[in-house]
Amino acid sequence: MDMVITESQQNWRDLARDFAKRKLEPATEWLEGEQFWDNATKLADHGFLGLTLPEEYGGMNLNLFDALLIIEELCRVCPTSGRHAYHASMGIASFINHLGNEEQKKRYLPLVTSGKLFVSLGMSEPEAGSAATDITTTAVEDGKHYRLNGSKVFISDAHLADLFVVYARFGNTGRTSDIGAILVERGTPGFTIGPNEExxxxxxxxxxxxxxxxxxxxxxxxxxxxxxxxxxxYNGVRLGFLSQTLGITQAAFDRTIEHVNQRKQFGKEIAEFQGVQWMVSDMYVQLETARTILYRAGEAASDNKPDKNAVSVAKIFVAEAAQKITDTCIQLHGGYGFSKQYPLEWYYRCVRAASIAGGTLQVHKNMLASSVLDRKISQRK
Ligand SMILES: Cc1cc2nc3c(=O)[nH]c(=O)nc-3n(C[C@H](O)[C@H](O)[C@H](O)COP(=O)(O)OP(=O)(O)OC[C@H]3O[C@@H](n4cnc5c(N)ncnc54)[C@H](O)[C@@H]3O)c2cc1C
Known part of the structure; x- marks a missing residue:
């Protein structure tokens, strides 16, 4: 269909598709260790680690919409590489790009774009998930330093990261205005990273x-x-995550089309059965609608800062569609879909995260309702 993208965007998409085909192995699990860093070098060599970052720091200075197209294509083949590309551009590194001073940008961004530094986000806490403003980690001035105390949970890829964007309370009024963020390097005395949790x-x-x-x-x-x-x-991070979700969903869909066209039962390909055809059409409608809504959110971003309502609409639709589509893909693979020998069940498990990470669907529905109703709605008692 592709009615929503321009020729230049199509070119970016083709470039990413061609790179993924030639340089990345189709992956059926998250890549770790040497494989991760090997791919990081390939991504960096082709400019994919810093899609929206300024050229002076090694970035490509693309707009957010173009970056979404590239991430989706990378994730369609290798979700780890697509995820790295979004982390490094419109993801966690963009906190430094949008909010950091010149010194911080010079120190960290060239390392990010060259694939030598991975940055993670430390926001969620044991007692502050959806209620992000309830964080209790403190940053108290102490001479030339801030003294940090507290803990964070669920920090993605912390085992790969050498730098963390950490949300903390810099004041003690108890208000949201106390909250700020600080960059914490691995190896800082008093900072420890917990064991790997799968x-x-x-x-x-x-x-x-x-x-x-x-x-x-x-x-x-x-x-x-x-x-x-x-x-x-953070809204950019959310869109990057949704691009990843869409790319993985597309991969599940691609494999399913191949499967139903060659799997035979009752003496003919299962694609011949109307029951199967309608399932394929329903998936296609969901997939194309999800894509259009996500691209619309990319288009609505000005100065690479997304519109918050467009992000919530995309989040709700894409996350729910991805779950439904990958579930149908498993169904159309029968026992092979449920088997760990095939990647369908992994795709399904991957996209399930989109309903929780980056704010749950319910939290996005709350934010959207508040905006649509034009009411400040408190979730507190
Ligand atoms: C794959 C993954 C990756 C993540 N990566 C990171 C990361 O890198 N860094 C980081 O800081 N965090 C990360 N997180 C944490 C994530 O941000 C939180 O899990 C999320 O914000 C939800 O918080 P919670 O888990 O504490 O759930 P809770 O806030 O306890 O929510 C539990 C349930 O209650 C519902 N609920 C809560 N409040 C309301 C309300 N007001 N109205 C309606 N329903 C409500 C929720 O929707 C949910 O269904 C990640 C999570 C996942 C799953």
């Missing part, structure tokens, strides 16, 4: 612990009116 999709997440961790003051990212700014940047 989630449902096989991705690694870790807890982070700060016990009088002394972080230099020059690492402060933002403290003034910070929460709103941080959540503004």
């Amino acid at each position: 989630n449902m999709s096989g991705e690694i997440q870790c807890a982070l612990y700060f016990e009088d961790a002394m972080v230099p003051k020059e690492n402060v990212l933002v403290t003034e009116n910070a929460f709103k700014k941080l959540m503004g940047v």
Whole structure:
């Protein structure tokens, strides 16, 4: 269909598709260790680690929509590489790009775009998930440092990261205005990364612990009116995650089309059965609608900052569609879909995360309702 993209966007998509075909192995699990860093070098060599970052730091200076197209194509073949590309451009590294000072950008962004530095986000805490403003990690001034105390949970890829964007309270009024963010390097005294914890999709997440961790003051990212700014940047992370989800869903769909066209039962290909044809059509409608809504959110981003309602609409539709589509893909593979010998069940487990990570669907529905009804709706008692 592709009625929503321009010729130049089609060219970016083709470039990513061609790169993925030639340079990436089709993956059926998350890549770790040497494989991860080998692919990081390939991605960096082709400019894919820093899609939306300025050229002076090794980025491609693309707009967010173009970046979404590229990430989707990479994820269609190798979700780890697509995820790395979004982390490094419109994902966690974009906190430094949008909120960091010149010194911080010069110090960290060239390392990100050259595939030498991975950055993770430390926001969620044991008692502050959906209620992100309830975080209790503190950053207290102490000479030339901030002294950090607290802990974080569910931090994706913390085992790969050497730098963390950490949300903390810089004041003690108890208000949201206390919240800011600071850059914490691996190896900082008093900062420890918990053991690897495998989630449902096989991705690694870790807890982070700060016990009088002394972080230099020059690492402060933002403290003034910070929460709103941080959540503004976080919307880019959300879109990147949805592109990943769409790419993985497309991979499941591609394999399913191949399967139903060659699998025979009752003496003919199962694609010959009307029951199967209608399932394929329903999936296609969901997939194309999800894509159009996500691209619309990419289009609605100005200065690479997405519109928050467009993000919530995309989040709700894409996450739900991805779940339904990958579920149908398993169904159309029969026992092979349920088997671990085939990647369908992995795709299904991967896209399940989209309904939780980056704010749950319910939280996005709350935010959307508040905007549509034009009412400040408090979730508190
Ligand atoms: C794959 C994955 C990767 C992640 N990566 C990171 C990361 O890198 N960094 C990071 O900081 N965090 C990360 N997270 C954490 C993620 O941000 C939280 O899991 C998410 O915000 C939900 O918080 P919670 O898990 O504490 O659930 P809770 O907030 O306890 O929610 C539990 C249930 O209650 C519902 N609920 C809560 N409040 C409301 C309400 N007001 N109205 C209606 N329903 C409500 C929720 O929708 C949910 O269904 C990741 C999570 C996942 C699954």
